[in-house]
Amino acid sequence: MAKKTVVPCPACSKEVIWKENPTRPFCSERCRTIDLGDWASEKFKVPGEKINPDNLAEEEKQSSGEEKPSQKKK
Numbered sequence: 001m002a003k004k005t006v007v008p009c010p011a012c013s014k015e016v017i018w019k020e021n022p023t024r025p026f027c028s029e030r031c032r033t034i035d036l037g038d039w040a041s042e043k044f045k046v047p048g049e050k051i052n053p054d055n056l057a058e059e060e061k062q063s064s065g066e067e068k069p070s071q072k073k074k
Helices: 029-040 053-064
Strands: 006-008 015-017
Touching: none
Parallel strands: none
Antiparallel strands: 006 015
């Protein structure tokens, strides 16, 4: 008999069988929704530099390698 992989639900820590679990890694749709709500309310965050929304277009150009209009060669 094959051993089943059991993991803890990230939301409630209940043990869950991994294979064929439609809500994995969560134990239920409820825990999945709670986790999504935590991300949406910014309870969870991915660390990084804060950016000014007013400069967003300019920062995107810089990260893509495009030159600023003031830096173009004549």
